[in-house]
């Protein structure tokens with residue numbers, strides 16, 4: 185038996201009474217069929233209503249061959265029940281769904297782009313248009329026309345027609361059912377076959393705002409929000425932008441330029457800081473070489489640092505070994521535990537031999553060339569030990 189759909193006659197019916205036709209326990213809960221219902225079942229891109237039957241939560245509603253099946257958390261006690269739908273959720277769906285009709289009609293009128301997909305989720309609402317050539321200007325025009333339609337608050341009418349009458353209507357898309365075709369007409373502006381719920385006038389949709397769009401393989405996806413969702417979205421953006429403006433001491437229309445300026449200044453500063461770091465490491469290396477005692481006729485420099493960037497260790501080794509007759513043995517401990525060793529071009533010692541000996545004894549990993557080696561250790565203590573052992577091993581080789 186087909187369930188009588190109260191939402192088709194009047195989408196504003198939020199409360200109703202009905203007779204229970206069937207009740208059945210399933211794995212998910214209790215399935216209930218009524219003689220009539222205001223609960224909209226999932227379909228046509230619109231999610232189902234939720235609400236209560238005699239105070240028991242209705243958590244899902246679906247249609248099975250003309251019958252509306254309500255899924256309840258607990259069984260009903262009575263054969264005559266009072267139903268109440270979650271009106272806040274339903275009205276949100278009505279705003280988004282009717283907004284989709286208006287927006288789809290506008291893209292059709294402005295760019296000849298047809299709607300091939302519609303998604304109404306709890307977070308995102310989007311339509312897919314069968315065009316990949318849309319311009320920014322066309323998208324702006326469609327949004328403007330959509331909101332003009334809202335501001336004019338056109339009546340939204342629904343009626344049923346038979347297939348023979350279809351030719352007399354300028355339908356935007358073809359129906360998917362073959363008889364009793366329900367038409368949703370936005371007063372002479374748009375005619376669509378649709379079984380969803382819509383408000384009485386386009387004014388009830390509220391603002392229609394396109395949030396973003398992206399070109400996909402064979403369509404353009406337009407993400408948008410209507411009414412209450414648009415207000416919420418505006419609120420979030422306004423608060424976020426106000427915070428940015430307060431931090432930068434600029435007006436909202438200057439924020440993007442200000443951020444761009446800061447990013448480019450930041451890039452220049454990072455470059456300048458890098459150049460200074462190189463310069464400083466060079467001076468530091470020169471000082472280390474000057475103060476290093478001579479051992480077996482050369483300068484052996486051994487130093488350990490805490491949390492010094494590897495890049496600086498590399499710069500120090502390179503600075504030290506740019507002088508003749510120097511060997512640098514450096515370590516850093518902390519977040520990273522590393523040892524690094526290098527020697528001047530004029531020396532002949534192959535650092536890999538002492539380095540590999542030490543690393544295999546302590547259990548570190550690494551490698552390098554005859555004149556530059558680097559390795560990582562498990563903790564600070566092993567790094568310190570590795571440095572000491574490397575010093576002795578290098579001395580042995582000289």
Ligand SMILES: [Zn+2]
Nearest residue numbers: 281378379380
């Ligand atoms: Zn629809």
